[in-house]
Amino acid sequence: MRRASTVTTPKKLSPYAIARMRRKKSLQRFAQAFFGQPAGVIGLVILSVFVLLAVSAPLLFDREMLDITETLGNESLEPPNGDFWLGTDENGRSILAVLVWGARASLVVGLAASLISMVLGTLIGIGSGHYTGLAGSALQRLTDWFLVIPFIPLVVVLAAVLGQRGLGTIVLVLGVTSWPGTARLVRAQTLSVEGRPYLERAKVLGDSDWQQMTKHVLPNVMPLVIANTTLTVAIVILSETTLAFLGLGDPFLDSWGTMLDKATGAGAASTGAWWYLLPPGICVILVVLAFTLIGRTLEVVLNPRLGSE
């Protein structure tokens, strides 16, 4: 009985149910817009393949295949053949196995560091846009200053200065250096949101600064932040590759950058060992391309000004 009555009289829906319905609808609208963009779909497909590979790495290749004490019997720098589809590295390890395990390292570093960058950038961006006066301009000045510090030298010097390098150090270095772009973007959007009438209403009703920022500004800058963070992941993965290539990565972690570092050390470019050079580079390109395509599509879909173009 009761159930029937709620169905027939939709007016009595609770506010939460209405909000849920509205969210569901806008999510559907978003999905429709996103999947209407071929570039974004291509990016998503490429990324899904790599995520799947990274997750199923232990099922595909035994971890022991990466242990150089287990591969003494294999020939080193062997070209691709029936046993090793992508050949072997200088320690006789299967390059395909190292490559698949490397997907984990690159994706984990990329996502974790981008998360740090996203949180820092959003906090500093909203703060500098919301607070007028000293605090706001101090945060903005900080962003401006960090924007001029050249990224790659900073990352290289930081990694060198911090000494003992593990996965955590790399994530931290990349996370704390890549936030200024996000902060500048968030600040601009915060300023535009702050000018809208509903924020004036919130102020008049006595919302605290924290409530204004979290309940009204944050939901409005979030779409932009997500699009921007997706693009940040691409840059962070490229930077991790650069760091590892320069020998500043985690020495016990086989990321794609580490592979390229070892390939150069083994003289792959001058001896013509193309099977050692090509696969890690192509994987980096594909993953970075995937995040770039998804990020650009999110920007178009979520930013009404770009979408109408």
Added chain:
Amino acid sequence: MAVAAAVRAADSDPEPQRPARGGQQGGLGRFIGYRLVAGLGTLVFVLLFNFFLFRMLPGDPAARYRAVKSISPADLAKIRDELTAPLPQQFVAYLKDPLALDGISSWKGQPVWDLVQGRAWPTLVLLGATTIVAVVIGVWIGIKAGWNRGSRFDKVSTAVTLLFYATPEFWLGLLLILLFSTGIGFFPGIFPSGGVIDSGIDPLSFEGITSIADHTVLPAVALAAVYLAEYSLIMRASMVDELGQDYLMTARAKGMMDHMVRRRHAVPNASLPTITLIFLNIGFIIGGAITVETVFSYPGLGLLTFEAVSEQDYVLMQALFLVFTMSVIVFNIIADIVIAVIDPRIRT
């Protein structure tokens, strides 16, 4: 405040007719003055940042100098005293000589600025070659793709530039060495893969210049690919923004040929963001060539940075980091001034 004002002016929608205040030259002069003052502020921050960044090192600083034969025990003790003094005391010493003009490299035992000076010109050659290639090709692709949005050229070039954009430049460098230096299959190994000039040649003679060009081709191509992608993507986006504008329709209504409309009206208006980016990037490339110079053993500032990192030579690293940051600040200011000269709307 000047930075904030300039950024806001650049971000906000341009007002078509701003009443002239005190003549154009005065406005430009004041704008440049503001930018220089703001740049000075940034420089102070960078010097502070530099101090703390390079004081986080672990270990006995004197130990790093042990390998240097030319340092006397007394000098070594002095260096240790300087580097292990309490932070405030170190800071005072740092403020007296923030550029570390008399800093000694722990790797080579030479004054760091001599090392930096000797390595500067190859980086400048590489920077020039990279910028010219990237700007000419990138801007050309961007204009053509944006003007014919949706054409096959647009689709192919956007796909290719996105691919270049995602490529680590040092990997492209390795590939170029494999193909054109080592030579594989039918690819000829015609370019040298190390150094900037064959030894024993005067760099200013004809052979010297051709030798430098020979050594610079591959690293310049590797670096240019990334920046070319960036320029063409930005240029394309700005061209697309201009496509629907009324002034283009007016130009066409006057009976102007399509390519003239593009060249005389659309391109000048669409080129501002790309011009800004080109100047900003010049500052960044000076420090961004670390991996490419390392791959090609190209003896510039980037390779020197790599060597400083591997040898844990922090005095040298500090000097290089200062050079890289300074070049970004300087080219930031130059970019703002160039844009202000071209586009009077920016001056405030």
